[in-house]
Amino acid sequence: MTLTCIAVDDEPLALGLVCAFIEKTPFLTLVGRYSSAVEALQGLMNGPVDVIFLDIQMPDLTGLELARVLERSNRSAHTTRIIFTTAFDQFALDGFRVDALDYLLKPFNYEEFLRAASKARQYFELVHRVEPAVAAPMIAAPKEESEDYLFLKVEYQLVRIPYRDILYIEGLKDYVKVYRQSEPDKPLLSLTSLKALEEKLPSSQFMRIHRSFIIALASINAVTRNSVQIGSTLIPVSDQYKDAFGQFISRWM
Structure with missing residues (x-):
């Protein structure tokens, strides 16, 4: 299974590192990179992605605010999951509250990144196994x-x-x-x-x-x-x- 991903970070070095990690990972495909949450939100209007690697502390619109916007918008049945990347561990509980899939604390290495990415792959593999079983038939069983x-x-x-x-x-x-x-x-x-x-x-x-x-x-x-x-x-x-x-x-x- 291959997951489509975008990376969002206002720090060029951090953004470049996440993009390099995504491109290094065989089951991830990078489809966009953005230096602000506002740009990412505009990019997501072109179509949903599987995973967003999202910085929290950004000007104009924070990563947590973007996560809440996506949660409220419910633009499609497609499930987009968020993995936060931040230098501030005090946001861990906030990340849990917006249903983030994982939380990477900067600076993180490729092993830590791969662990979070693998969790995303396991999540989507599980979702794909469950969906056929719960899809409504012509006459739904109780x-x-x-x-x-x-x-x-x-x-x-x-x-x-x-x-x-x-x-x-x-x-x-x-x-x-x-x-x-x-x-x-x-x-x-x-x-x-x-x-x-x-x-x-x-x-x-x-x-x-x-x-x-x-x-x-x-x-x-x-x-x-x-x-x-x-x-x-x-x-x-x-x-x-x-x-x-x-x-x-x-x-x-």
């Missing part, structure tokens, strides 16, 4: 019958989580924690909302019982009218969800 896993953005990678491995999911403001049977003491942290996951998960296998919790029904060890026990964890049922939960546990009692 979601819970056609899928048995969830894809979740964790740090800078896309992680495949089988439904059967999920114990429960906890919402934490802008993030969620996914607790799993395979590693119960190592929950996965993802920048998404509990509502977004609730819409993706099959209702036959999962239930929201609290504004901060979704549980896997198969993982329940014990229930009361007001709580659920999963392993050693007791999860409360809030008033908003008691009616639906009461209908469910009526089959138990």
Whole structure:
């Protein structure tokens, strides 16, 4: 698989280095180089690219601002991923919030660049494998019958989580924690909302019982009218969800 790339940096030496690294990498193709985010935005109007190697600190329009513009514009179904290149490590969390694929801290060498580029290739290979499976047929099958896993953005990678491995999911403001049977003491942290996951998960296998919790029904060890026990964890049922939960546990009692 070959990925199309552009490089954006207002420092000529840094821009030249990134372009040289791209041209050195067999699975990358350089289709544009820009000394400002404004120029890059204009260039992207000619057609989408796979990966943008993007500096953060630039005049007029910063790399973070360009990333937010691209996120809001949603110009096509094509997925463009961003790898930030910067001399300032304090922007790492901001890069995560705009869904950057990776974050290269200057000065970086070719080995570090190649590691980030390989992550991009793995991401697109995964996307291309998934797309045929989730493409809508003439008569779409119900979601819970056609899928048995969830894809979740964790740090800078896309992680495949089988439904059967999920114990429960906890919402934490802008993030969620996914607790799993395979590693119960190592929950996965993802920048998404509990509502977004609730819409993706099959209702036959999962239930929201609290504004901060979704549980896997198969993982329940014990229930009361007001709580659920999963392993050693007791999860409360809030008033908003008691009616639906009461209908469910009526089959138990």
